[in-house]
Amino acid sequence: xxxxxxxxxxxxxxxxxxxxxxxxxxxxxxxxxxxxxxxxxxxxxxxxxxxxxxxxxxxxxxxxxxxxxxxxxxxxxxxxxxxxxxxxxxxxxxxxxxxxxxxxxxxxxxxxxxxxxxxxxxxxxxxxxxxxxxxxxxxxxxxxxxxxxxxxxxxxxxxxxxxxxxxxxxxxxxxxxxxxxxxxxxxxxxxxxxxxxxxxxxxxxxxxxxxxxxxxxxxxxxxxxxxxxxxxxxxxxxxxxxxxxxxxxxxxxxx
Amino acid sequence: xxxxxxxxxxxxxxxxxxxxxxxxxxxxxxxxxxxxxxxxxxxxxxxxxxxxxxxxxxxxxxxxxxxxxxxxxxxxxxxxxxxxxxxxxxxxxxxxxxxxxxxxxxxxxxxxxxxxxxxxxxxxxxxxxxxxxxxxxxxxxxxxxxxxxxxxxxxxxxxxxxxxxxxxxxxxxxxxxxxxxxxxxxxxxxxxxxxxxxxxxxxxxxxxxxxxxxxxxxxxxxxxxxxxxxxxxxxxxxxxxxxxxxxxxxxxxxxxxxxxxxxxxxxxxxxxxxxxxxxxxxxxxxxxxxxxxxxxxxxxxxxxxxxxxxxxxxxxxxxx
Ligand SMILES: Nc1ncnc2c1ncn2[C@@H]1O[C@H](COP(=O)(O)OP(=O)(O)O)[C@@H](O)[C@H]1O
Ligand SMILES: [Mg+2]
Numbered sequence: 001x002x003x004x005x006x007x008x009x010x011x012x013x014x015x016x017x018x019x020x021x022x023x024x025x026x027x028x029x030x031x032x033x034x035x036x037x038x039x040x041x042x043x044x045x046x047x048x049x050x051x052x053x054x055x056x057x058x059x060x061x062x063x064x065x066x067x068x069x070x071x072x073x074x075x076x077x078x079x080x081x082x083x084x085x086x087x088x089x090x091x092x093x094x095x096x097x098x099x100x101x102x103x104x105x106x107x108x109x110x111x112x113x114x115x116x117x118x119x120x121x122x123x124x125x126x127x128x129x130x131x132x133x134x135x136x137x138x139x140x141x142x143x144x145x146x147x148x149x150x151x152x153x154x155x156x157x158x159x160x161x162x163x164x165x166x167x168x169x170x171x172x173x174x175x176x177x178x179x180x181x182x183x184x185x186x187x188x189x190x191x192x193x194x195x196x197x198x199x200x201x202x203x204x205x206x207x208x209x210x211x212x213x214x215x216x217x218x219x220x221x222x223x224x225x226x227x228x229x230x231x232x233x234x235x236x237x238x239x240x241x242x243x244x245x246x247x248x249x250x251x252x253x254x255x
Numbered sequence: 256x257x258x259x260x261x262x263x264x265x266x267x268x269x270x271x272x273x274x275x276x277x278x279x280x281x282x283x284x285x286x287x288x289x290x291x292x293x294x295x296x297x298x299x300x301x302x303x304x305x306x307x308x309x310x311x312x313x314x315x316x317x318x319x320x321x322x323x324x325x326x327x328x329x330x331x332x333x334x335x336x337x338x339x340x341x342x343x344x345x346x347x348x349x350x351x352x353x354x355x356x357x358x359x360x361x362x363x364x365x366x367x368x369x370x371x372x373x374x375x376x377x378x379x380x381x382x383x384x385x386x387x388x389x390x391x392x393x394x395x396x397x398x399x400x401x402x403x404x405x406x407x408x409x410x411x412x413x414x415x416x417x418x419x420x421x422x423x424x425x426x427x428x429x430x431x432x433x434x435x436x437x438x439x440x441x442x443x444x445x446x447x448x449x450x451x452x453x454x455x456x457x458x459x460x461x462x463x464x465x466x467x468x469x470x471x472x473x474x475x476x477x478x479x480x481x482x483x484x485x486x487x488x489x490x491x492x493x494x495x496x497x498x499x500x501x502x503x504x505x506x507x508x509x510x511x512x513x514x515x516x517x518x519x520x521x522x523x524x525x526x527x528x529x530x531x532x533x534x535x536x537x538x539x540x541x542x543x544x545x546x547x548x549x550x551x552x553x554x555x556x557x558x559x560x561x562x563x564x565x566x567x568x569x570x571x572x573x574x575x
Contacts (some may be wrong), residue, residue: 005360010359014352021347089343093353093404096307096337097360098329255269255310 005097008107015111019077019118026077030069030119031126037065038130039236041187048121053189053220062127062215064186067148069123071206074116074149075156075177078108079169082160091253101247105157105240112153113146120145134217140225141216147232148209154239161246162254180206191224205231257285257320259412259443260306265315267467269300271565275301277467278315283322283445285411288438290475291447293464297455299447300340303416320411331356333361336405338472340416340447342355346390350381350400353389354407368407374443375403379433395426412443419453431457455479472507487523489513489530490539499533514543 010191019026042058048081052060085091094104129135135141136208155172163169184206190198201207215221247253267276275298281335283289291537293301304310308328315325320414322331345354353492358368375381379399384392384398385451392400398418415434434457454461454475461478463471463507471478494510503526504516513535515526530537 006362006364007360010356013359014356017352018347039466085345088345089341090345092309092339092343093310093357094360096332098332098362100329204423248434250311255304 001097004103005101007097007130008103008110009095011094011104012098012109012110012114015077015081015108016114018081019111019115026073026115027119027122029033030073031122031207032168034065034069034123037128038127038174044058052217053191055236056131058131059218060132060189060214061187062219064184064210066120066123067213068152069143070116070120070149070187070242071152071181071209072173072177073119074112075152076169076173077115078112079159079163079172081111082108083161083163083166083169084156086160086253087166095253101244104247105154105243109150109153109179112156113149116149116153116187117145120149127196130203136219137216139216140149144209144213144216144228144232147229147236148213151232153237154243156248157243158239161243161251164252179212181210183205183207184210185222186210192243201251205235208232259283259285259287259320260317260445261316261318262302263316265302265305265317266313267298267305267310268313270460275467276305276313279464279467279469279470281462281472281480283412283443285352285443286431287443287460288434288437289443289445289460289462291445291457291462291464292449292451292454294322295451296466297298298467299464301413301467303337303445303447305341305376305413306324306335308332329536333408334410335412335414336408336410337414338398338401338405338418340391342401343390344397344400344404347388349386349464350376350392350403351385354399357404358407363408371407371409379403381428395422398430401477406437410442412445413437416447418446419448419450431475484516484518486543487515487517488536488541488543489515492536492538495535499535499558501529501533504527505527 038058041061046057046061049057049059064078081092124133159169159172183201184204185201190201190207193201208223208228208231211221211223212225212232215225260280260281262279265276265279265281266274268274269400281302283520291302293299301310304323305312305321317331318329319334322328322334324331333399348356350391353367354372354375355365355368358371361363367388372385373382374386379402381396381399381403386398389397389400402413402418403414416436419430422430434444434446441496446454448459458475461471461473461475462469467504488508491513493513494555495507495513498505498507498513503521506514508514517526527537
């Protein structure tokens with residue numbers, strides 16, 4: 001047990017060291033992108049849009065933008081780190097040791113969550129330059145961002161396990177994550193949509209996370225909090241099980 | 256006698272259908288210095304990767320100090336340290352980070368690991384480089400780093416996959432000294448190599464693997480004993496019709512060529528004195544290659560006939 005804890009701490013340390021070593025790729029781009037969003041959508045265009053759900057437009061979009069950067073950071077951290085470990089073969093350092101697969105998963109996921117939260121904090125600090133933050137319910141806010149980071153770290157890990165080339169880890173963010181986030185209610189309340197598209201939007205898991213997170217800040221949500229939590233929990237359990245299953249089978253890491 | 260490693264009926268068929276191991280049986284005693292010898296592609300690395308879980312076996316069993324890898328792999332893994340054939344650490348970490356992380360995966364606290372790492376870096380001549388990124392290390396340094404990494408949890412068995420391949424003479428010597436030293440301190444050492452002389456001079460036991468099968472598995476001394484008899488080829492000044500009676504094992508190959516089998520300790524002067532008495536004049540002499548060497552060369556060059564002949568000769572020699 002103590003052996004596994006030390007192993008876990010080692011993986012986490014290695015992961016955190018890694019993204020601080022590459023901070024210009026790992027931390028800076030998210031800050032620049034969201035700054036641009038704040039300037040353009042928040043200030044320039046936002047003023048013309050007026051209010052959304054009773055809040056200034058910039059206040060409405062800040063939670064979604066923060067969560068969007070957390071999602072991308074967690075996902076790419078784990079997918080690229082795990083893939084590099086496979087690609088350069090140093091995943092073997094862990095595989096030959098008594099470290100269990102569960103600890104490997106928890107370690108990588110913790111690394112992804114750490115990077116997600118670092119980016120989230122940075123983006124939140126930047127947002128303070130543009131507006132004042134209000135916090136409606138800190139527990140909701142904190143738990144949502146944490147669980148979302150866990151969920152997308154797990155998803156990134158599965159991507160890293162399956163990936164055979166660097167292209168494979170770029171595909172999912174471009175073709176799945178970004179569209180789902182943009183359509184997940186970062187920029188609008190789905191109540192603005194026609195009924196049909198509201199229904200379609202409800203099939204988008206990211207909608208639930210963004211709304212729960214926004215609830216933590218503003219107290220408004222298109223979705224009931226409990227269905228958001230249920231969905232996030234369910235997804236985490238499923239992805240964790242699947243990830244463990246892949247590692248136990250040695251998928252992509254053992255010949 | 257404690258058995259460090261017991262392999263039985265080990266088979267491996269890769270996903271593409273290639274049968275890399277066709278049933279290997281092997282036992283390594285505790286404290287042994289064991290060579291797994293064989294030409295490229297014989298299956299040496301496959302055996303080693305199975306021992307440390309990087310490759311899944313198809314059939315057979317492996318026990319490391321009694322721990323079966325099917326039943327208690329974590330325990331079995333903690334007994335062995337492996338320095339792989341190819342460099343497999345992160346290029347952007349420093350040797351110190353690499354070794355400390357590896358220790359962490361084995362559950363060793365950092366201060367303990369740091370002390371061991373420093374000791375091993377000094378012994379392996381990596382001290383100056385310990386805080387440089389791995390991508391700046393030379394091939395030989397990377398090789399030594401992998402050994403330091405394999406040792407950090409102080410395994411009972413150290414396995415080195417081709418540790419000297421491609422190294423210059425000086426570095427190879429350093430490696431040999433280091434291995435001998437580690438072994439003398441009680442660590443069981445298993446080494447794969449495709450250099451016959453290396454196995455002969457360093458190791459106490461030798462197994463030769465070829466195309467996924469063991470063809471020889473014995474003590475080095477015994478193996479050398481089988482080839483203790485050296486064959487000299489003598490070239491004569493004048494044709495000879497018939498062999499004179501002799502104390503030595505003389506054979507007439509053709510009119511101007513004789514062969515004589517001598518034990519290593521035989522005085523060649525005695526042979527020549529006898530030839531002198533029979534008025535046989537020798538103008539040239541060379542060694543015929545030893546049977547072990549011809550066996551091995553046969554394996555390396557993939558010459559089936561000479562391989563089979565030499566293997567048969569060796570087993571016959573083992574019988575008498
Ligand atoms: N992942 C793999 N898939 C298919 N064949 C493999 C794989 N790895 C090794 N082999 C084949 O198995 C044989 C033994 O390889 P290996 O154990 O690396 O030999 P050695 O270490 O003795 O040079 C070789 O013919 C090699 O091509
Ligand atoms: Mg090999």
